[in-house]
Structure formats: C-alpha cells, structure tokens
Amino acid sequence: xxxxxxxxxxxxxxxxxxxLPSQGRNGAAAGRPLGRPVRQRTVPARPAPGPVSPVAGVxxxxxxxPNPRLTGLGSGLFCAALMTLLGFLDELLFGASLTVYGVxxxxxxxxxxxxxxxxxxxxAPVVVPIAFAVGxxxxxxxxxxxxxxxxxxVTALATEAGWLYGGTLVAGSAVxxxxxxxxxxxxxxxxxxxxx
Numbered sequence: 001x002x003x004x005x006x007x008x009x010x011x012x013x014x015x016x017x018x019x020l021p022s023q024g025r026n027g028a029a030a031g032r033p034l035g036r037p038v039r040q041r042t043v044p045a046r047p048a049p050g051p052v053s054p055v056a057g058v059x060x061x062x063x064x065x066p067n068p069r070l071t072g073l074g075s076g077l078f079c080a081a082l083m084t085l086l087g088f089l090d091e092l093l094f095g096a097s098l099t100v101y102g103v104x105x106x107x108x109x110x111x112x113x114x115x116x117x118x119x120x121x122x123x124a125p126v127v128v129p130i131a132f133a134v135g136x137x138x139x140x141x142x143x144x145x146x147x148x149x150x151x152x153x154v155t156a157l158a159t160e161a162g163w164l165y166g167g168t169l170v171a172g173s174a175v176x177x178x179x180x181x182x183x184x185x186x187x188x189x190x191x192x193x194x195x196x
Contacts, residue, residue: 072123075116083135102163109167113174
C-alpha cells in the first residue's frame, strides 16, 4: 500500500501569494526596522601629496617588492640557484668575468638576508658563501678533467675572496640589524603587556 506525503513542499510557491520577507542586512526594506540603523562611515579626505624626497621614493619602491619569508634551507637553495643562474649568464654574456660575478653576488646576499624568516636569521651568513662557491663552478676557468676544474675553482675563490667577504659582510650586517629590531619589538611588547 502506498503512503502519500502529507507535508507541503518546503521551498515551493506560497499558497496565499504573500511576498516573502526581505533577507538583507537592513530590515527596513521589509517594512520593519531590525535594531539600530546602519551608519555610513565617512572617510576623511587625504591631503594632496607634496614633493616626494628621493629616499621616500626608494622606501616605497622597496615596500612594493615581494617580501617572502624563506626557511634556512629555502634561503640556501634560493641563493645557490640564483648564483648558479647568474654564473651561467655571466659566462654567456660577459665571457666568465669574475668581477661581474662578484658584483652580482652582493645584492643576492642582501636579498637572502632580508628574505630569510626570523627563526632562521643566523643561517643567512652561512649559506651565502656556500652559494658563492656553487655558482662559481660555471665561471671558473678550468682545465680538462675534474682536477683542472677543481684547481680553477680554488683559484677563483682565492682571487675573488674580496667579493666573497663583502657579500658575507653585507648579509651578516643585515641579519644583525634585523635581529636588533626583533629584540626591541619583543621588549616593547613585553613592556606594553598588561600585568595579570
């Protein structure tokens, strides 16, 4: 025996033809207020920008750059991959100029130190010299075989030690500045924390 449904359909058309109530945030459209009226926020007009100093322009440009946070391993891989790529480009465009390679190493060191996350700050000055040596492989002059390549790499490291130390110093200085700022922020937050 079949049983017929006794409940009316829940979402079907209304039988008496009455309109459905408004479901928006403001109940005034349905004819009944739902509490306090909605206030419109007024945004104060911004003053016209004056002349921009060159330093402010540089700071704005730097803030507009991407700001990733790399782990210690990620910063090492980033620096090594970028220095290897720059080494191949240097060999292709400039005939394996060690000076060009050294000049390009300094900003890569700075970016690595700025993009490493706070917990891994101390890894940046460690991975930067390793990345310099890894990227130097395509640029270093070498003879035939593994021994000749290794000798060319050691010679390039010895002759370009100034760029290596300079890039490592830049990375270390950036890490020290970031660390000092981090410690100051933590102390200020601890001072401003209400006593329980």
